[in-house]
Structures are given as structure tokens and as C-alpha cells.
Amino acid sequence: MKKSAQDIEIEKLKKQVEKLKKAKESLQRDKRNLKGRLSTAQSKNAKYRSALKKRETECWIGQGDIRMHDESIGRHHYSSLMVALSVAFYARLSVGSRQIVEIFNILNEFMGNVFGKVPAYTTIGYWTQELGLSVYKESCSLFKDKRYALMVDESMMIGSEKLLLTLAIPAINAGSAITEEDVTIVDISIAKSWNGTSIKNVLEKVADKIGHKPEYVISDNGYTVCKAVRDAGYAHHLDISHTLGIFLERVYKKEADFQELSNNVQLVRFKYNMQDIAYLQPPSQRSIARFMNMSKWIDWISRMQYLYHTLRDDIKSIYAFIPHNASLVDELAETMDCITKIEKDVKNNGWSHDTISRCKQLVTTSLMSENERQCKVGSFILEYVER
Known part of the structure; x- marks a missing residue:
């Protein structure tokens, strides 16, 4: 039986639909392949960018001199460089712990997260306190082979006790007035009261720790301090002011x-x-x-x-x-x-x-x-x- 023109037209349309379905499936396969290739390319691109930024940072800093994780400290989460920079910022820039945290955040932002995790401001505060104690304990060793002078004075009251502060300075005159940078704390002693004998003992203790006697001692005109210096046999200069x-x-x-x-x-x-x-x-x-x-x-x-x-x-x-x-x-x-x-x-x-x-x-x-x-x-x- 002869097909009508309408049936012929329907068959043609069905064939075209089949072709379009096959073409669609082919495009979908190509799309999936392209997505996979794009994902791989993006992943590689991110790695290349990260490596490039790290390389640029290392070149800018000085050919990879900074290695944040190479010098770890036992039982600590942070490297020795992080600790050193934190206390250096605190001591030299006269900024607080919170500002130091922000400094590291800014450096990480512009230098490819070179410092990694930034410590809390309280941690930085602990580091600076530990540094101060360490510097105090090692202060006498700075003058073992140098000529030095001592400055001694009774300082503030701590409860019912009084603090005696002993400072060391280079004995050689540098042609300028003494500044804070020239002064080193060599002894902090506390007692209910101070007399000539107890102050003399502190001066002799400091001299023993350093290894040799001071060139001279500077103090105010207080009777007990003057007597202590005189009894110790040291040269004595009174504070001019x-x-x-x-x-x-x-x-x-x-x-x-x-x-x-x-x-x-x-x-x-x-x-x-x-x-x-x-x-x-x-x-x-x-x-x-x-x-x-x-x-x-x-x-x-x-x-x-x-x-x-x-x-x-x-x-x-x-x-x-x-x-x-x-x-x-x-x-x-x-x-x-x-x-x-x-x-x-x-x-x-x-x-x-x-x-x-x-x-x-x-x-x-x-x-x-x-x-x-x-x-x-x-x-x-x-x-x-x-x-």
C-alpha cells in the first residue's frame, strides 16, 4: 500500500530527530571532555601561579633566604624566624602585640602567605617577656672582656619592699651623653630596706658575675649608696644633675x-x-x-x-x-x-x-x-x- 505524503514527511522528521539526538549526545560527550580538560588546566594553572608567586617572593626577599618551616622550635608551633621577627618588631618599632599580628597579615597578603599561620597577640606578648628574662640573665656576659662602669640607685617600692637597680655602661667615653641604648640591666634586687652593707654585697656580686671590677660607679648623693661604694673600694662619681x-x-x-x-x-x-x-x-x-x-x-x-x-x-x-x-x-x-x-x-x-x-x-x-x-x-x- 502506497504511503501517503504525510507519512513520508513524518518518517523524514523522525530520522532528523534521531540524527539530532545522536548529535546532542556527541556534543554532551565533547562538553564533558572539555569540562574535564578545563578542570585539569585550571588546577595546573593554580599550581603554576602558586609556584610562580612563591618563586617571585623568594627572589624579592633574597633568593630563598627565608624558610619558615626549616627551623622549627621543639614543642612550639612556630618557627624561630617568626619568634625572632615578632620580638624584633616589638622591641624596635615600639608597637604592641596586636599591631605585630596585623603586620604579619599584611606581609602574608603581599608575599604569597610566606609566613603561614600568624600567632595570636597574647603569644607574641609571652615571647617578649621570655626574651626580656633571657636578656637579663645573659647581661653580665656582655662586659666580660670590656671596661665598664656601674650605675646603682634605689628605685620604686614593690609592696613593702624596695627595689635596687644596678645598670652597666661602657666605661669609655664616646663623646656623647649616655642614652638608653648604652645601658644594660645587670641586677635587680629586692629587700625590705637597703643599707651600705647590703648594697656593697650587690655591687660585689655583679662584679663577680661579670668577672672583673668596674672602672667606677655612678650614683646619687644618698648616704647608704656612697658608703657602699666606698666600702667596696670602687672609684665613685656622683651624678652631676x-x-x-x-x-x-x-x-x-x-x-x-x-x-x-x-x-x-x-x-x-x-x-x-x-x-x-x-x-x-x-x-x-x-x-x-x-x-x-x-x-x-x-x-x-x-x-x-x-x-x-x-x-x-x-x-x-x-x-x-x-x-x-x-x-x-x-x-x-x-x-x-x-x-x-x-x-x-x-x-x-x-x-x-x-x-x-x-x-x-x-x-x-x-x-x-x-x-x-x-x-x-x-x-x-x-x-x-x-x-
């Missing part, structure tokens, strides 16, 4: 005009604090060792005297005591200028015949030709440098 402060105290402490001026300066500071004229307030006067730290408020009052005529009338009334004590202000400014120059010379150049000669000349020209009080200060200084 403390000594000159004592001379000022002997001359000015009980003088009525000085007491009045000092009280007025202190009263202005307390009375007008947190007010619109607080920008003019004087620097604080220390209650302890006040005469060792007079230069700041003497300099302030001297400058206020120079600028007094430019102030508003209401401010002038507050600081009226300054022009009323103009002669005393000038006297104190001249005296402090001389003392500051002596301190700077001695601290930078040390004691020598040249230093003593310069000090004598300065005192003679600056103080000995002035009023009675300045002459007294000058006499104390000359007597001290001529010992």
Missing part, C-alpha cells in the same frame, strides 16, 4: 622670695587648669627632686616675663607676680643657664682636666661676679670640681 640640684636646694630652698615665686607658679597651674588660658600654664614642678628639674619652669617663667607686655589685661592680672619678681627671675635664669651648660659638658665629654677647666671658667664668669646667692652656688660647684 643630682649634685648640682643639691647645691641649688642648699641656697634657695628656704629663701622667702623663691618660695613665694614657686608657690605662685604652682597655684596658677592648679587654679586655671582646663580654662581658656590653660595654654599658658607652667610646666609641673616635681614634689621629689624638685631642684634637679627646675630648668623647665624657670625657662617658662623667663619667657613669660619677656612676653608679659603682649598679654591681655585679664591674663596680666593673673601673672602679675612675674614682673614683681623680675630680678629673681633673671637671677634664676642666669643660674640655671650656667648649670645646664655644665651638665651638658660633663655628660657629653666626661670628667677631664679640660672639662674641669671649662667648668671653672664658666662658673667664675657667670656666677661669682653676681649676687650673694649666685656666689654661694658658684662656690659649691668650684669646691665640687676641685676635689
Whole structure:
């Protein structure tokens, strides 16, 4: 029976559908193959990128000098380099533990995670404390083959006990004043009280730990410390600032005009604090060792005297005591200028015949030709440098 045109057309369409199905299956197989190849390529690309970034980082740092996992520390999760960098950042950059964590995060971000896992800020804090203790224990070994001097002083109270701090510095003068970098803590001792014998024992203990005696010892004018150094048989130099402060105290402490001026300066500071004229307030006067730290408020009052005529009338009334004590202000400014120059010379150049000669000349020209009080200060200084 002859097929109709419609049946023929249907068969053609069925054949075309079969072909399309086969073509679709073929495309799906090709798609799966391409996906697999793409996944493999992406994986290889990621590995190549990681290796390239690591190589770039190593070249940028210095041909692979950093190896974060090669130098591990027993019973620790982090490498020796991580520990060393953490405490170096803390000690040299004056930043806190939290900031150090952020520094490592930034370095990891830009350097291909070269440092790996970053420690917690509390861990970094523990490392710095352990470093401080280790440095303290090994401090005496730094001076075994060097000339050194000791600085000793009674420090703060810890509960009912008092701390005695002993520092070591190079004995050779470097032509500049001693800085924090020159100082090494060699002994921290605590006792209920300190006398000449106990301090002497500490000094001798430090000398034994170092292996030889100090060239000299520096201290304030405290009787117990002076006796300890004398009994130990060490050369003794008194702190120049403390000594000159004592001379000022002997001359000015009980003088009525000085007491009045000092009280007025202190009263202005307390009375007008947190007010619109607080920008003019004087620097604080220390209650302890006040005469060792007079230069700041003497300099302030001297400058206020120079600028007094430019102030508003209401401010002038507050600081009226300054022009009323103009002669005393000038006297104190001249005296402090001389003392500051002596301190700077001695601290930078040390004691020598040249230093003593310069000090004598300065005192003679600056103080000995002035009023009675300045002459007294000058006499104390000359007597001290001529010992």
C-alpha cells in the first residue's frame, strides 16, 4: 500500500530527530571532555601561579633566604624566624602585640602567605617577656672582656619592699651623653630596706658575675649608696644633675622670695587648669627632686616675663607676680643657664682636666661676679670640681 505524503514527511522528521539526538549526545560527550580538560588546566594553572608567586617572593626577599618551616622550635608551633621577627618588631618599632599580628597579615597578603599561620597577640606578648628574662640573665656576659662602669640607685617600692637597680655602661667615653641604648640591666634586687652593707654585697656580686671590677660607679648623693661604694673600694662619681640640684636646694630652698615665686607658679597651674588660658600654664614642678628639674619652669617663667607686655589685661592680672619678681627671675635664669651648660659638658665629654677647666671658667664668669646667692652656688660647684 502506497504511503501517503504525510507519512513520508513524518518518517523524514523522525530520522532528523534521531540524527539530532545522536548529535546532542556527541556534543554532551565533547562538553564533558572539555569540562574535564578545563578542570585539569585550571588546577595546573593554580599550581603554576602558586609556584610562580612563591618563586617571585623568594627572589624579592633574597633568593630563598627565608624558610619558615626549616627551623622549627621543639614543642612550639612556630618557627624561630617568626619568634625572632615578632620580638624584633616589638622591641624596635615600639608597637604592641596586636599591631605585630596585623603586620604579619599584611606581609602574608603581599608575599604569597610566606609566613603561614600568624600567632595570636597574647603569644607574641609571652615571647617578649621570655626574651626580656633571657636578656637579663645573659647581661653580665656582655662586659666580660670590656671596661665598664656601674650605675646603682634605689628605685620604686614593690609592696613593702624596695627595689635596687644596678645598670652597666661602657666605661669609655664616646663623646656623647649616655642614652638608653648604652645601658644594660645587670641586677635587680629586692629587700625590705637597703643599707651600705647590703648594697656593697650587690655591687660585689655583679662584679663577680661579670668577672672583673668596674672602672667606677655612678650614683646619687644618698648616704647608704656612697658608703657602699666606698666600702667596696670602687672609684665613685656622683651624678652631676643630682649634685648640682643639691647645691641649688642648699641656697634657695628656704629663701622667702623663691618660695613665694614657686608657690605662685604652682597655684596658677592648679587654679586655671582646663580654662581658656590653660595654654599658658607652667610646666609641673616635681614634689621629689624638685631642684634637679627646675630648668623647665624657670625657662617658662623667663619667657613669660619677656612676653608679659603682649598679654591681655585679664591674663596680666593673673601673672602679675612675674614682673614683681623680675630680678629673681633673671637671677634664676642666669643660674640655671650656667648649670645646664655644665651638665651638658660633663655628660657629653666626661670628667677631664679640660672639662674641669671649662667648668671653672664658666662658673667664675657667670656666677661669682653676681649676687650673694649666685656666689654661694658658684662656690659649691668650684669646691665640687676641685676635689
